[in-house]
Amino acid sequence: MTALPHPPTASLLPHPDDMADGRCPQREVTLFHDRPLLLDCGQVLSDVRVAYHTYGDAREDATLVLHALTGTSAVHEWWSEFLGAGRPLDPTQDYIVCANVLGGCAGTTSASELGDTPISLPDMARVGRALLDHLGVRRVRVIGSSMGGLLAYAWLLECPDLVERAVIIGAPARHSPWAIGLNTAARSAIRAAPGGEGLKVARQIAMLSYRSHQSYAQTQAGQRAPGIPAITSYLEYQGEKLLARFCEKTYVTLTRAMDAFQPTDAELRSIRVPVLAVGISSDVLYPAAEVREQAALLPRSTYWELDSIHGHDAFLMDAQALPDVVRDFLHG
Numbered sequence: 001m002t003a004l005p006h007p008p009t010a011s012l013l014p015h016p017d018d019m020a021d022g023r024c025p026q027r028e029v030t031l032f033h034d035r036p037l038l039l040d041c042g043q044v045l046s047d048v049r050v051a052y053h054t055y056g057d058a059r060e061d062a063t064l065v066l067h068a069l070t071g072t073s074a075v076h077e078w079w080s081e082f083l084g085a086g087r088p089l090d091p092t093q094d095y096i097v098c099a100n101v102l103g104g105c106a107g108t109t110s111a112s113e114l115g116d117t118p119i120s121l122p123d124m125a126r127v128g129r130a131l132l133d134h135l136g137v138r139r140v141r142v143i144g145s146s147m148g149g150l151l152a153y154a155w156l157l158e159c160p161d162l163v164e165r166a167v168i169i170g171a172p173a174r175h176s177p178w179a180i181g182l183n184t185a186a187r188s189a190i191r192a193a194p195g196g197e198g199l200k201v202a203r204q205i206a207m208l209s210y211r212s213h214q215s216y217a218q219t220q221a222g223q224r225a226p227g228i229p230a231i232t233s234y235l236e237y238q239g240e241k242l243l244a245r246f247c248e249k250t251y252v253t254l255t256r257a258m259d260a261f262q263p264t265d266a267e268l269r270s271i272r273v274p275v276l277a278v279g280i281s282s283d284v285l286y287p288a289a290e291v292r293e294q295a296a297l298l299p300r301s302t303y304w305e306l307d308s309i310h311g312h313d314a315f316l317m318d319a320q321a322l323p324d325v326v327r328d329f330l331h332g
């Protein structure tokens with residue numbers, strides 16, 4: 001079921017802080033005020049706050065960006081190679097929307113506010129749909145990477161009437177035992193050491209899956225200080241960095257939602273729109289072969305592989321020709 005919110009509680013009037021490059025500052029709207037959102041778990045949720053960014057002039061067709069697990073709606077902060085004039089996300093030509101996910105910790109109704117209510121990736125898509133309705137968007141091109149790629153599959157299944165094509169980068173259609181296992185270990189760490197230490201360990205586990213043997217051999221060989229391997233201090237630092245900007249409840253809620261998303265082959269075969277699936281040659285979290293094989297179930301999918309030693313995070317740190325490939329697919 002898709003519940004559409006009427007009326008939203010925020011205004012679409014031009015904002016005094018709109019920036020010259022087409023970027024708007026983060027905005028918030030409260031949706032599902034009159035009609036609550038029916039969650040997959042069977043509970044209903046009213047007054048869902050959604051924090052989002054837009055780039056470019058508002059119009060009825062848009063490109064929707066779906067962020068990764070610890071990403072945010074501030075695309076300009078983490079994907080500058082993809083955003084800008086002449087790039088795949090071009091605010092001079094296109095209306096670009098990115099919302100912080102339900103259950104996140106960047107402004108949208110958070111995991112802490114949800115309490116023990118479990119949420120699903122389709123629930124997140126329904127919230128996103130309500131935001132698009134609020135913004136007056138009727139058709140979208142969807143682009144998602146990592147968790148955002150899994151969420152793109154949820155959009156394709158949940159909102160086939162809205163999505164005209166999709167780009168899915170570094171993501172399978174469903175979590176493997178390996179991916180669920182990594183998340184299980186991360187959640188176990190959080191449960192064993194609540195209050196911050198567990199989240200740091202969770203990030204360390206995740207950072208090992210986001211890069212590769214070769215990547216760390218190149219970037220973290222040797223010692224940081226006498227007796228301290230570089231990789232040890234790197235992982236400790238990454239744990240501290242995540243603790244400073246993220247929330248353990250969100251980590252648990254979002255990883256559970258990712259693990260629970262298990263569309264069947266039949267559902268994947270029902271997806272009718274063109275999809276570009278991008279695998280990353282050295283990705284140990286979501287191996288390229290898995291990305292390719294699952295995307296091949298879609299009747300109109302194209303596969304492209306990013307050849308990088310840097311593993312899963314290559315979409316953020318070693319994109320090479322990927323922006324051109326994505327631009328050609330989205331707008332070609």
Ligand SMILES: CC(=O)SCCNC(=O)CCNC(=O)[C@H](O)C(C)(C)COP(=O)(O)OP(=O)(O)OC[C@H]1O[C@@H](n2cnc3c(N)ncnc32)[C@H](O)[C@@H]1OP(=O)(O)O
Pocket residue numbers: 066067068069070071072077078145146148220224229230231233234235237313316317
């Ligand atoms: C699609 C999405 O939504 S993704 C969302 C985007 N995600 C984010 O912005 C947050 C997540 N960030 C990341 O995943 C990473 O920062 C990336 C992939 C964006 C960039 O990776 P990298 O360029 O390798 O930088 P990374 O953050 O891994 O490491 C560099 C940092 O580690 C430090 N560092 C490097 N080696 C060591 C070491 N051996 N010991 C201690 N610190 C170290 C550097 O000084 C640097 O510190 P700084 O962040 O304070 O400047």
Ligand SMILES: N[C@@H](CCO)C(=O)O
Pocket residue numbers: 068069070071146147210313
């Ligand atoms: N490194 C990114 C991708 C993880 O899938 C993040 O932290 O969100």
